Amino acid sequence: MTRQLPKSMRANERLHAMIPGGAHTYAKGDDQYPENLAPVISHGLGAHVWDVDGNEYIEYGSGLRAVSLGHVHPRVSEAAHREIDRGANFARPSIVEERAATKFLETVPTAEMVKFAKNGSDATTAAVKLARAATGRELVAICRDHAFFSIDDWFIGTTAMSAGIPDGITGLTVSFPYGDLPATERLLRENAGRVACLVLEASTQLEPPAGYLVGLRELADRYGCVLIFDEMITGFRWSETGAQGLYGVTPDLSTFGKALGNGFAVSALAGKRELMELGGLRTTEDRVFLLSTTHGAETHSLAAAIAVMETYTEEGIAARLHALGDRLAAGVREVAASAGVGEHVVVRGRASNLVFATLDAEKKPSQDYRTLFLRQLVTGGVLGPSFVVSSALSEEDIDRTVEVVSQACLVYRKALDADDPAPWLGGRPVKPVFRRRV
Template structure:
């Protein structure tokens, strides 16, 4: 039986010192079954170990930022060598030049790039630049999960406390008429969107249609490549689908977990934050740690790994095997309509429905609980290149046992008697309830 006593005590102390008990809402204990949120101490490949000594196969590693595996030696060695010669300087380094050359050789249509540390920094810089270019303030964002921690986006979510009203409007994915209505009805500085997601591949002609609408209405097109970059392809979704945005924002897997992000795009726009312009300058990005040597060295090592080892193919192979095993189990148990897996092979999500076919947090938590008991950690089945056939086989075996418990809950019509504690709750919500701290976490 998996025990979490030390993790529970560490989590309680984390709540005393850190708001929410984690530095990212998606990493919070409220995203896991109560008293079953492992606090980790190390990882190698796709395996992680918590402070109770439990070992797990991890999915969605580093919030989908780790595609090569934890402790991937070529990246670690490159970072160690770089930081041994210094981390931050008062002038640019040759490493900055080499990293920029690597990036621009990789990403189609990008003519300039600026590095930072967080994805939010780059998406907000893109919005600021688009507003300066167009003289407009409204931002149109696709109805997708997350783009930035800054006001222009968070003001539109379920946690807008402390944020004034924002001139941000939403539009649905894969609906060109609705996007045109949004663009025609107001002066829009930019359209911000993920070109694809785990659950939504672009219909034929859709991204080209978005590109045409932005051109017609004088709106800049910004692609968020945080997840698609280095997962769909090394050159991102724009490489896969052949549609080039005006600006694109990168992060996550480009450093295999090391902190680095990037804003890239057309020279005529990015140079407005530079010195080769007579126009009024844009305060684009100016960060102390954007060019630190560790992140840049990690990025360059990731580029080399992608060129030499084809991690995308390995992620997709693992995802296809996992999907096949999972779907065989749910079909055998007769619950394929309530417990499903969906998405691109390298970015699989599990979907948990109640007996009435409705998405259910209670049933999701039950499935998470049973996977954790069997050594599988993850809010998804998003794979990495480190997931071997043996890891997938072990995961499928865990899914078989977890799915059997899930079927029992479906047959009895609820999770009563099977789920221990309260269900998980949306990470971004207005109030701490229904997972306000209580009991062992106080």
């Protein structure tokens, strides 16, 4: 099947002429999609989206994992509309701020205080700032096995896209491997009295080894550093109480976003009162300029967040995400095995947060084979940079996706047999986000 996207291609050209990278998030760039198959979206409803050429797709990874309830969710949209008609922003706090904070602390009872912002980077950088202020230390220790924490210098300086970040700032960030307590303790011991915080996702594609998170909590206490969980992805997808609630380990600070707003711009910094109050008006310590954002308390986004949390807790959304993901993973693994590519098209991760790996004949990650696979998905009507599900997907959507994957796996097998995927790429291969040169 071929799919023509002339309007999308023209729109992409106009986007690049006005917006660096052609999108406001690098992961949405057209370099992440096969050449001439990067649709520009017109609108969405539920788990489906339509491009400006009129093509319909079943969508995965909606809004970079943010739209976990599906597009135009009635309960969320109605809540936002009500507040828009009452005013978006005021000179003093809105009562919606009190309602949102109350609902958040009920939903994530391991947190004692919360402050809202508009994006995850600001919240996570604020957590780092609090940790440095509370400990009087400079070094930030990040988990090297986790892909992204912030657009700010303390993290981006450690990536391949470090242009513009002074070495002096990059040198203040060190790293530790996930799941390895002895290695983390060595890092803390070698930098005794210098590490302000440990920053990590409690879980990503791998479940935490037995005793790991408890051990990390003990290390943080023993060495006097702040334990920070980035819950941008795990928050609500793992459980309604976050990864911290699921695994029973309470961090000092945690950050939430993505699923919190179902596409609306809202994030949260949450944690222990003694730390959070350093950014408040009830402290005797030196004040921390924490989160002070003009739009952080935008009423309709907070109203949307309240509706999202109510929907998750009342309707058991996390369980539904896991059930849908289990169905999808089982189907993909079955058709991949049937086509003889079960060791090359690999589904990984928690059922609510599935990704896929595309491996070459030597079973190494391959951008060429990813391009081939994505081309088959897009032309089959599946927009799938990942296999991250939303609760709006139906079982029929999942089954249709498996059919498309089945056809993609047959082409994948042909490319492996030919030992050359090039004839099926349709142009240049897709590229990793973090790379030094374009």
